Amino acid sequence: MVRRSRRLGKAGRRFLLLFHRWSGITAGLLFASWIGSGLVMLYVPFPTLTEAERLARLPPVAWEQVVFAPDEALRAGGLVGVPAAFDLEMQGVEPVYRIAGRDGRQVTVSARTGSRLGPVTPDAALNLAASGFPNARVALVERDQWTVTARYNPLRPFLKVALGDTAGTELYVSQVTGAITLDTTRFERAWNWVGAVAHWIYLTPLRARAELWRTLLLWLSGFAALGAVSGFAIGLWRLRLRRRYAGGAVTPYRGLARWHHLFGLAGGIGLSTFILSGWISMNPNRWFASTAAPDEIRTAYAGSPPALGLDAGALRGFADPGTQALRFAAIGGFWWIVADAPDGARTRRADDGAALASDAIAAAAGRAVPGGVVRDVGRLTAFDTYWYPHGSDPRPLPVLRVRFDDPAATWLHIDPRDGAILQRLDRSGRINRWLFDAAHRLDLPGLSSSRPLHDAAQWILNLLAAGIVGTGIVAGWRRVRRTLSA
Incomplete structure (x- = not known):
């Protein structure tokens, strides 16, 4: 029985070593991408039009042109039930009511004529978004990298207006409602390719298929999390603080492997936590309720x-x-x-x-x-x-x-x-706050309220993780090269 247990323990340790080695070789570049892109995301968020930005683009309401009452606008809109959103604002030089139904449909009604406004034309989009920009261009866009998610579906298609300014600003005008729904700049677009797009694997053909994208991310991050956790377990197993190795070393490894082991001991908890909490962010088995009210x-x-x-x-x-x-x-x-x-x-x-x-x-x-x-x-x-x-x-x-x-x-x-x-x-959301927001974003008491401390902690943990991944990639490449040349 003792011999059998020893054989099983030896086989288990060998399996752990082999799994960590080849999972690291397989997912090493993915680890590197997540670390680098995560640091970019600290400073450049995914493009969105905030409410403050939206209001800043609106002129004051021209009250002398508001003729029709809100009840009349609701009837003209033809949506059933109490609307999810109902606003009066300007669309260019015309006051309009914007109405969103609970089923996601959206309509725009003129406050001047009381009629529903039809699809916006390219010329109208230029007038709405690019007044004062003589070099502006417009293109019809159904879905692209920055409008890929389902929340934009009721607003499609878009007329993308490139202003031709020095910032490379592009405004997305919904052809359905006539509202500007997104703005991006050249700076945001460029950095997001190495930030959010790389981090979330947000490629348009994949992200447009939401469930396929989610399933792929669950498997990739789950496999990567096992690789990271197995490496940290091996690092603790091979560490000797009392009965040290020859020469008083705490690690049996030499050269690059020694640095990989030491980086793993210093940053293994951080790397494992980042990857495991990233897997949790994909909501495996739908454990966590959305923080948006249903x-x-x-x-x-x-x-x-x-x-x-x-x-x-x-x-x-x-x-x-x-x-x-x-x-x-x-x-x-x-x-x-x-x-x-x-x-x-x-x-x-x-x-x-x-x-x-x-x-x-x-x-x-x-x-x-x-x-x-x-x-x-x-x-x-x-x-x-x-x-x-x-x-x-x-x-x-x-x-x-x-x-x-x-x-x-x-x-x-x-x-x-x-x-x-x-x-x-709800209860699951509060649990997720600690399993994801605290563990992945470092939204911790004392850190989330201080941007310098928060960013410093992120950089320290990510640089330690980069040391693990960098030494692992080089060691893995050497292993693959020896295997292929044998």
């Missing part, structure tokens, strides 16, 4: 408000000087009007002009989570372990946290300025 929660939170009952002239009473957009938000069975102006947003109820208060938000939230009753409502005025800034996502303060006693122990983070649900966290 449609059933948003629908219940909105309620079923009656018609707004406001004529076009009355809308101006809800606007502040320089208002760039009015948002009509359904919250708790009432319509609330959010005036977006350069100095911030102000929200008032459509029927009586009352300001939005925390108790109204709490009452609406109380009906939002099926099978749950509000346990408590807190107002966060400082970041904490579950509400904190990350990279290009600054996150607003203050924020309301509404906690429920449902089986999933749901939390909602809601913006008290306009009542928007910013985040849904």
Whole structure:
């Protein structure tokens, strides 16, 4: 029995060594790509049009041209039910209502004529996006590297307008709605090819097939995680701190293998954690719920408000000087009007002009989570372990946290300025916050609030990982070359 156990132990150790060697040879370049691209992503996020950027491009609403009321626009839009989004803003020189249905469909209705606006033409896209840029060009794009994800599907196709400016700016105008939905610059595009695109393997033909892409990433990152963990296990196994090797060495290896072992001991936990948490980010077996509130929660939170009952002239009473957009938000069975102006947003109820208060938000939230009753409502005025800034996502303060006693122990983070649900966290989401955000992004207390400390920690861990991977790639190449020449 003892001999058999020894044979099995010896065979297991040999298998571990062989698996680590050949998994490292197979995935070494992938490791290197993830490390380098991850560092780029610290400073250059994937292109997106933020709400602040979108508003900055909008002129103030031309109230003298607003003729049709919001209720008339809803009827003209023809969408069923309470809309997911309903805004009044300018499209070029014309005020328009933009309406998004719960089914994802989007329509644009002229506030001047009351008619639905049809597909945007290339000439119109140039007028909307490139006024003052005589060298601008326009091209029709169904899907490309920067609009590959499914969230852009209701807006396709796009008219991509290249401004011809020194920054190489390109604006994507939805042919469906006429809205500018994305902007990119030459700097962003170039660095994202070696950043997010490389890190996420975000090649358009693959990423357009979301489930195929997810499955591939799960297998690749899972295989890589086993390779990293096996290497760290071998590193601990071959380490001797008491009964040292000849010459007092703590490692039996020499030359490049010695450096690989020492780098592995110093950075093995970090590398294994990065790769394993990257695998977790692909949500294996759908263990973790999305932090975006699902449609059933948003629908219940909105309620079923009656018609707004406001004529076009009355809308101006809800606007502040320089208002760039009015948002009509359904919250708790009432319509609330959010005036977006350069100095911030102000929200008032459509029927009586009352300001939005925390108790109204709490009452609406109380009906939002099926099978749950509000346990408590807190107002966060400082970041904490579950509400904190990350990279290009600054996150607003203050924020309301509404906690429920449902089986999933749901939390909602809601913006008290306009009542928007910013985040849904259930028990699985809070677990994922530690397994992915803390482990992969280093969103840790004391680090996430200090950009210099956070970046320094990322660089130290990634440079140690680069030492492991670099020495491993060279050793692996030597092994393959010897094998092929034998």
